[in-house]
Amino acid sequence: MDDQACPRCKTTKYRNPSLKLMVNVCGHVLCENCVDLLFLKGSGSCPDCNIVLRRGNFRVQLFEDPMVEKEVDIRKRVLRDYNKKEEDFNSLREYNDYLEEIETIVYNLTNNIDIVETNKRIEQYKKENKELIMKNKAKLGRKAIELEELLEKEKEYEELRRQELSRLEQEAKRKKIREKEALIDELMFAEGNAKDILNTFAQTVANKKEEEEVVPMVTQFSTGVQFTRGSTNQPIPIIEEGPMYKYEPLAIPDRCGPDPPMIKEIIQNGFLKHVRAENETEKAGGYTSTLPCLRALQDALSGLYHAS
Amino acid sequence: MFSTSSQRKFWTFSDENELARLREKHNYFFYARQNSHIDEQQRFTYFLSPDEERQLLKQYELHLKEFCKRFTPPMPKGVVGTAFHYFKRFYLYNSTMDYHPKEILATCVYLACKVEEFNVSIGQFVANIKGDREKASDIILNNELLLMQQLNYHLTIHNPFRPVEGFLIDIKTRCSLANPERLRSGIDEFLEKVFLTDACLLYAPSQIALAAVLHAASKEQENLDSYVTDILFRDAGRDKLAILIEAVRKIRSLVKMVEAPARERVRLIEKKLDKCRNQENNPDSEIYKRRMRELLDEDDVLHVGSSRMSLDTSGVTQVLSPSAS
Numbered sequence: 143m144d145d146q147a148c149p150r151c152k153t154t155k156y157r158n159p160s161l162k163l164m165v166n167v168c169g170h171v172l173c174e175n176c177v178d179l180l181f182l183k184g185s186g187s188c189p190d191c192n193i194v195l196r197r198g199n200f201r202v203q204l205f206e207d208p209m210v211e212k213e214v215d216i217r218k219r220v221l222r223d224y225n226k227k228e229e230d231f232n233s234l235r236e237y238n239d240y241l242e243e244i245e246t247i248v249y250n251l252t253n254n255i256d257i258v259e260t261n262k263r264i265e266q267y268k269k270e271n272k273e274l275i276m277k278n279k280a281k282l283g284r285k286a287i288e289l290e291e292l293l294e295k296e297k298e299y300e301e302l303r304r305q306e307l308s309r310l311e312q313e314a315k316r317k318k319i320r321e322k323e324a325l326i327d328e329l330m331f332a333e334g335n336a337k338d339i340l341n342t343f344a345q346t347v348a349n350k351k352e353e354e355e356v357v358p359m360v361t362q363f364s365t366g367v368q369f370t371r372g373s374t375n376q377p378i379p380i381i382e383e384g385p386m387y388k389y390e391p392l393a394i395p396d397r398c399g400p401d402p403p404m405i406k407e408i409i410q411n412g413f414l415k416h417v418r419a420e421n422e423t424e425k426a427g428g429y430t431s432t433l434p435c436l437r438a439l440q441d442a443l444s445g446l447y448h449a450s
Numbered sequence: 451m452f453s454t455s456s457q458r459k460f461w462t463f464s465d466e467n468e469l470a471r472l473r474e475k476h477n478y479f480f481y482a483r484q485n486s487h488i489d490e491q492q493r494f495t496y497f498l499s500p501d502e503e504r505q506l507l508k509q510y511e512l513h514l515k516e517f518c519k520r521f522t523p524p525m526p527k528g529v530v531g532t533a534f535h536y537f538k539r540f541y542l543y544n545s546t547m548d549y550h551p552k553e554i555l556a557t558c559v560y561l562a563c564k565v566e567e568f569n570v571s572i573g574q575f576v577a578n579i580k581g582d583r584e585k586a587s588d589i590i591l592n593n594e595l596l597l598m599q600q601l602n603y604h605l606t607i608h609n610p611f612r613p614v615e616g617f618l619i620d621i622k623t624r625c626s627l628a629n630p631e632r633l634r635s636g637i638d639e640f641l642e643k644v645f646l647t648d649a650c651l652l653y654a655p656s657q658i659a660l661a662a663v664l665h666a667a668s669k670e671q672e673n674l675d676s677y678v679t680d681i682l683f684r685d686a687g688r689d690k691l692a693i694l695i696e697a698v699r700k701i702r703s704l705v706k707m708v709e710a711p712a713r714e715r716v717r718l719i720e721k722k723l724d725k726c727r728n729q730e731n732n733p734d735s736e737i738y739k740r741r742m743r744e745l746l747d748e749d750d751v752l753h754v755g756s757s758r759m760s761l762d763t764s765g766v767t768q769v770l771s772p773s774a775s
Contacts, residue, residue, distance in 0.1 A: 398453035399656065400682055416622040435619060441608070442616025445452040445654030447686065449693045450464040 146206075148173035150180075150189055164200040168193045169212025169252075171203060213252045220248055223268050225278040321347065399446035402439045408432050413439070452654050456604040461539055463651055472542050474500045480545040480728070497726045502719045503546050505711040510551040511537065511646050512710060518559060521578050526568055527641075531609035533562035534645040540600050542651070548728045549593070556586065557593040565605050589733055610641060610650075613659035621663070625677045636666025640705060647704040653697050660694070661701040 146163060147154040153173055155161050162174040170190040172180070180186050181197035188195050205211055224244050231237040250260045268275065325343050329336055408414065409432060417435045424430075452458055463469055477500045481493050488496050498506070514537060518530040536558040541551070556579065563570050572591065576583040598605065614637055621630045640662040644650065649658055660678070667674045683691045729735040 438616035442613040445656045448654035
């Protein structure tokens with residue numbers, strides 16, 4: 143421990159027992175006083191490697207080797223994006239390859255090997271797996287909430303049990319006092335043998351103890367649903383629905399003319415060759431050249447049989 | 451679709467006699483409503499005869515065509531066709547002596563622009579009219595509701611232009627005619643003339659379109675008869691084919707008979723009309739102006755005495771449409 147020293151002001155643990163060494167993302171150590179001094183404005187550069195650092199990112203050094211600190215830091219950052227789970231992979235082999243890749247990246251970043259290349263790789267990965275990363279992050283968030291809920295529940299349960307216990311204890315105490323008083327009363331006013339009375343009382347006390355059974359704590363509704371604060375995983379209630387919608391094709395009114403071709407026939411029989419083709423923008427709006435073609439043909443044929 | 455439209459149900463008539471009867475009826479109604487001292491035998495010396503009305507309307511249909519041709523911004527064909535339909539429909543149930551055709555003409559075109567989604571403001575519209583533009587826009591906007599009412603709000607018009615496109619597509623696909631596009635000029639010419647006839651009140655737009663295509667083909671020395679008989683009417687009965695052939699023949703003969711009315715005669719008719727027209731609907735007449743003033747005053751009175759809630763709108767309807775009942 144003695145060799146712990148701030149590289150800037152050379153203070154050691156021996157000379158200043160309250161020395162607190164701090165470490166930032168670059169992995170270089172500074173004592174708390176130096177941090178206060180150097181990063182008065184909130185940000186500045188590391189005296190060792192000149193990397194720009196933020197004051198808020200300084201942490202108390204937990205490991206003796208500052209390189210480990212740096213590694214932990216980097217790992218945390220990398221794992222924020224590389225958050226795939228085993229179930230995201232088809233085989234164990236792929237998952238292991240993936241873990242291996244993470245290790246390589248962390249190792250490279252910690253030891254300043256191919257930093258540019260590695261960062262590029264991370265960026266590439268981020269771009270490719272944007273959705274999955276977001277999903278897993280959300281999942282992680284949900285897991286955390288669930289965990290919190292579980293802890294909360296446990297705490298509540300504990301509290302209830304504690305209350306119950308103290309209540310029981312008090313009751314027992316009161317009972318004992320009552321029994322004692324009853325016994326004394328009995329001894330004072332009864333005319334039987336004192337020994338007999340003592341015996342019968344001891345008997346009843348023993349019997350009662352057997353009868354007593356612990357009433358289970360109520361921690362759930364009668365339906366079996368646990369008492370929780372609005373769990374997110376509550377099943378969606380099934381809503382009673384009417385009869386299913388059934389599609390019935392429209393009745394075609396009397397066209398008063400020959401039957402126009404169907405859309406399929408328009409496409410197959412080459413009608414479209416004589417219509418302006420739709421462009422990309424029109425397609426996006428749902429327009430196709432079959433529509434005006436069909437309409438023109440329908441209009442041409444409708445009413446041809448009209449007789450005055 | 452035409453087969454289920456109000457156009458077929460209410461505005462396609464059986465023959466020309468029915469049209470003539472309607473026009474004569476409303477010509478007589480006008481005379482009867484005037485309560486003049488002129489007896490029936492001599493009424494045509496003062497009032498317009500049905501034939502004179504026809505001549506006048508034909509002249510104004512030519513005006514309508516010219517007006518639309520010169521219109522800026524240039525008008526799509528559909529607007530012109532729709533305006534023609536409105537104009538013809540309006541004068542089936544009204545007399546020219548009641549409403550001057552020049553006013554109804556502009557209103558028809560204005561309404562057609564709206565219905566066919568050809569967006570022009572009233573300011574832009576009256577810029578195409580010579581003379582007092584403010585007065586013109588007043589007349590058009592005043593008459594617009596009347597026109598719609600007289601059309602019974604049947605505003606959708608099935609024009610023959612889309613059927614023509616349909617036939618051309620069909621001919622290109624199912625017929626071996628070389629270069630069908632060369633028919634276009636003939637078709638356009640034919641359709642322009644069709645609107646000067648009563649064909650659009652008698653036949654389906656697809657029949658008119660087919661007549662145009664056949665006419666244009668014969669002008670190009672082509673024969674499309676086999677297309678009609680073997681492809682279009684392959685599954686239809688002989689009787690249906692006979693009906694169509696008769697319709698096409700009639701449309702073509704109607705178009706052939708189109709001729710501009712004699713200028714001198716129309717001038718005389720217009721002079722006569724100036725005297726006998728219903729002065730209540732003439733924006734230049736004293737009686738019309740006085741009524742407008744009264745209406746305005748009445749409005750003021752109504753606004754002052756707002757405690758009297760009964761709105762007397764009889765005056766308004768009278769000004770807008772004295773014949774509508």
